[in-house]
Amino acid sequence: MARFIFITGGVVSSLGKGLMAASLAALLQARGYKVRLRKLDPYLNIDPGTMSPYQHGEVYVTDDGAETDLDLGHYERFSGVPARQSDNVTSGRIYQGIISRERRGDYLGATVQVIPHVTNAIQEFIGADIEPDLDFMICEIGGTVGDIESLPFIEAIRQFRNQEGRGQTLSIHTTLVPYIAAAGELKTKPTQHSVRELTSLGIQPEILVCRTEHPLPDGERAKIALFCNVRKEAVIPALDAKSIYAVPAQYHEAGLDSEVLHAFGIDDAPPPDMARWDDVLDRLFHFEGEVTIGVVGKYVGLPDAYKSLTEALIHGGLANRVKVHINWLDAELFEQSAGEIAAKLEPMHAILVPGGFGERGSEGKIASVQFARERKVPFFGICLGMQMACIEAARNTAGIAGAGSSEFGEPAEPVVGLITEWMSAEGLQKRAAGGDLGGTMRLGAYEAKLAGNSVVRSIYGADTIHERHRHRYEVNAHYKDALEQGGLVFSGMSPDGELPEIVERPDHPWFIGVQFHPELKSKPFDPHPLFASFIEAAVKQSRLV
Template sequence: MARFIFITGGVVSSLGKGLMAASLASLLQARGYKVRIRKFDPYLNVDPGTMSPYQHGEVYVTDDGAETDLDLGHYERFTGVSARQSDNITSGRVYRDIIARERRGDYLGATVQVIPHVTDAIKQFALADQDGHDFILCEIGGTVGDIESLPFMEAIRQLRNELEPLQTLSVHVTLVPYIAAAGELKTKPTQHSVRELASLGIKPDVLLCRAEHPIPDAERQKIANFCNVRREAVIPALDAPSIYSVPLQYHAEGLDAEVLRGFGITDAPPPDLSAWNDVTDRYFNPEGEVTIGVVGKYVGLPDAYKSLNEALVHGGLANRVKVNIKWIDAEIFEGEDEGEIVSQLEPMHGILVPGGFGERGSEGKIASVRFARERKVPFFGICLGMQMACIESARAAGFAEASSTEFGETREPVVGIITEWMSEEGLQQREEGGDLGGTMRLGAYEAKLSANSHTASMYGGATSISERHRHRYEVNSAYIEPLEKQGLVFAGMSPDGLLPEIVERPDHPWFVGVQFHPELKSKPFDPHPLFAGFIAAALEQSRLV
């Protein structure tokens, strides 16, 4: 029988519910329990796939092809449990499915309402695919009081009544602000947030109180009194020096013990935190440092490249070095000023061009590839970054008008839209002018590696790998031969040999481009081999300059 932990937030957004859910799940997992985490998003988009990175941050992609909230990336990185389609739901998806059923006549003429139809759909989502898990953590997006989240709150209230008394638990994340002018921590926002939650019929069992200053025992007792919880259930959550410190910090404050107590579990085994101790030791005690220049188009919002940022950190952990990331707007390289490119990129020990969509910044990315190729600086191209590497090589080979059809008509379509490809489900087909949402090559696909390639060696000699994709444009296989004559080796291809997956340069210290997104599978205790290899090459570069 799975136990359910419902995680809500109040006072303000961005309190770190996702990180809290991931940390709590990892602590329960460290005690030997099987966990799964789910995210309820109240917005009306069916999924975040068509949302601007500036609006929502990155889109996280699962093995089964779901475009999901970036919090699922935290869940995977902290627990190692692969997320899937059934772990993220939005109001838009709920309403889309209900309206489709109504149009088919599935409700037999009944009036379709928020209660019971919407709330029932949310409950079904929460209860689905339990797979023998001990704990299922459900994070509700937004804050208490949001109009959009009311159906989710009502569904939680109903579930807490319908399931067994010791089968559910509510954790509420709130803010305890420090007012500098008064020199005091203020508990009133937390009190009001809990009162708002109680007005919806949900009594929190545990309060996680975010604060910039330590919360004295007297204030914890005050919160407990006014919010009707035990003092031990008021868990301080101070700002941490690293997100990878958070599980250890929450354990020290007694979060996992209090949650287990709420379920009546008093004989749980102690957690094995050795993996987290090793991660934090490597993070806080590096033996060197490197600087990586990430040349992208969404650099104004770090969350747009959240998994990429963490994967670079993981590469540093693998090599026990600190990774300094310099975010560089690709558009600043769009002009003719070669000096700007040199001044920005010359101090870098490695250059990474990440994925993205659209023409803006593309010429700046191509200029970055050229700099890395000519100066022999370690280069890593991901998705669009690999495509830019192929276009740059084509131009170097004499195809002056080489470009991508994504950017408009071109006489040399080195990169073009893909309208059909093979998957485990069979032939997939898309129309060039069709819907944008959910129509890309999404999820895990196999790639065959050249046995003697540099990339294969980083994968431990593997000849077949599975990585996650999110793109609708591919490198045109008609250009493989001229590109290989220019020195670019196609080291990985789709199983049918039609779609390029990996390129590399044997004449370069470290030059790799991949069509997939390896950052989505990297974890602090299991860094992705490509990021570990890239940072190792950057470390070697740092010793040469």
Template sequence: MARFIFVTGGVVSSLGKGLLSASLGALLQARGYKVRIRKFDPYLNVDPGTMSPYQHGEVYVTDDGAETDLDLGHYERFTGVSAHQSDNVTSGRIYRDIIAKERRGDYLGATVQVIPHVTNEIKAFALADTEDLDFVICEIGGTVGDIESLPFVEAIRQLRNDLGRDQTVSVHTTLVPWIKAAGELKTKPTQHSVREIASLGVQPDVLLCRCELPIPASDKAKIAQFCNVPQSAVITALDARSIYDVPLQYHREGLDDEVLRAFGIADAPPPAMAQWDDIMDRLDHPEGEVTIGVVGKYVGLPDAYKSLREALVHGGIANRVKVNINWLDAELFEGADGELAGKLEPCHAILVPGGFGERGSEGKIASVTFARERKVPFFGICLGMQMACIEGARNTAGIAGASTTEFGETSEPVVGLITEWMSKEGLQERAAGGDLGGTMRLGAYEAKLSGNSHVASIYGTTDISERHRHRYEVNAHYKPALEEGGLVFSGMSPDGRLPEIVERPDHPWFIGVQFHPELKSRPFAPHPLFASFIEAALKQSRLV
């Protein structure tokens, strides 16, 4: 029977519950245990698919097409276990399902209430498909004390009674702030936070204390005494130089040992941490350095491109080089050639990521032109590939009016709304005026690569599967004209209808992909496209 670890947070948000969950999962996995990590999100959106990246960061997409919280990206990168639709649930999804059941009469006339109906749905989500696991880590989003999270904390309380205390452990993250004027670390916020969650019936077994300075033994003793935990269970969590150092740091502090102790497990093998040591050695001792210019529209919030950033780091790990990312607002390049050159010339490679909407599109197209003409390595992802096709249509295929219907009516729809496509479930159809949420081409789809293409040599195969998240596609009607202009369609959907990859054979490294390869990159298994892209940037750096 699986054991359950519930991760909560108090005092303030952004304390790193997602990294804690991912790191703890990696540490238990390194000891030989089979682990799964799940995320409970208290907000009322059904999923984050329609939320602004500035509000919520990136939307992480799973193989089975779920639009989920970005923390699931941490879970996958740290454990290598692919997440599923069942690994992320929101209050909105729970309430939607409950109301649907009530309308059907499933509750047989009962009054539908938070307890037991909402809490039962939460518990069912936590317990589903866990039979073959050793540990299930459940992260509760938000901050204890928020009204939205109360049903989830209550569900935890009930689960701890249902399963037995020897089958569940509570890990609570808190803040131990440094008050500069007083020259002291303050433990009172942690005491109040633990009192808050304990008043709801959940007594933490382990405390992870975020702080700027090491916590003295005397302060740990005070926290332990007032929070009713052993002093060894007060774990210091200092800022790390890299997120990939966090599992090593937490192991040194004894986090995994304390969690196992709380379960009464005394004979667990030590974790095999050699691969984590190797990652940090590569990050700490690079043999080169490259600068990547990322031309996007959400660059004001790095979490909007979280998986992209990590995939670039993974490409650096693969080549043992340091990757510097120059985040560039695409709007800066609209109608300003001088500024464009000044910003992009120091970059050894240019990447145009995905996004939605017209804002900044002309700046992205100008960046593509710069990379094509200057022979600078270029990587276009999703909308970035579409902008590369529009740029090629305008400047190398002679289609001056080339554009996308996403931005309005156009006489030359090089990119258009996709209304139907084939999936494993059969023909999928979407209406132009339909809902935005959950209606895109989502999840893993296969593609066929041309045998003599650059991408086939990078992948080492002609059959690939990658994750998608988009509702517009490059119009295959323009394929002959674009290829005449030098932009080759080197990857297509298996039925030959949907373009998946374009490249320029006369360019050192020019690739655009309709999918999101960053979602499948791992520190121990960097995505081949990112590894090759960083290698091309390294070659470019030696030419400058």
């Protein structure tokens, strides 16, 4: 029977609840337990799919097509457990479901209220879709305790804990212990007030995780324990780490996993097997070289917009024992002059054009593709990056003047467009019957077939792959023959042969574009093969520069 761990945050946001949850999952797994993680977000959007990356960071996509919070990316990277649609919910989705039920008359004329209807719906989400052999379900609640929007979630947890019993549930509260430089002291009062706020809402936390920039002395731990009504050993210091991948080991040394098990009355658990995390840290801090990757994107002002991409590049470095430096380059700068492009890109050992939406910066991305092709610099195009590579090839190697994307207007030659714009009625009907509705956004894992003699076939070591998608526009397969005559080979296609999934250039040291998002499936202990190969190509390029 699954035990439930609820993680809340207080004092300020950005305390690292998601990383703590992911690290705890990794530690419990290392002790042999089966773990899953969930995220409850208080905002009123149905999901983060329509939110600006500058507001919310990247949108993480699951195999089953859910657009979720980026914390689910941390969960997957640290635990290796694929997230599902049922692992992320928002206030918006909760209220949408309740209002739909009310409109159908499901409540039989009753007055619909936060208690019990909203809190019941939240509890249903917490306990749904759980495997019989699951040992721990870790649920992170977004936001900060005391915010009005999180109150229904806190109340739902209070009720859930009463129903399940203290032996089956656990509350972990993360707080801030600030250092006042003028006084030369750590201050515990914010933590005391935060715990008091949570307790006033009916939840007494068993464990406190205290974020601090300075070591937490025993005296301060004892003080926090006394005033917050927890064991001293349950006051866990959480100092900044050199890398997020050092956090699991740091929490283990601080006793987090031991305290969690103790709280559940489990005192005979085996010690954690940290071998794979030791290997990750060894590769991370004992590297044998360095490479610089130029990422030409649209949202480069906020690295969280490309969080999974950043981590996947680091994983590629781990696979090759090299340190990866990422140079974020605004694609709009490359729309000014060829000299600007050369000055920015010549120092790079490889170039990556990531996914995105909208026209802004598109010509700069196309220019960077051209630079990589002509200068023989390793190139990786992801989603929109692949589409830009196809447009560049159409214009400059296939002689198709006016090539463009219908996402940006009405080009004379729509090399990229909604599949409803160029697929036959018969083809659309066939795809719709198979569950692919054409012009709607493709979300989640889709199958692709790889050409037997292709570079990507040798990288994957497989004829068939399943990768996650998030896009509305596709490369128009009607241009396939013309583009291949120009040297751009279509080495991966959908099973029905209609939708291009991967392109590559055999005459180039490393030039690959993919319609999907491989970064979403990369992990530090299992780097995605495309990123491992891309960084290997960058290492070779570094020796030529």
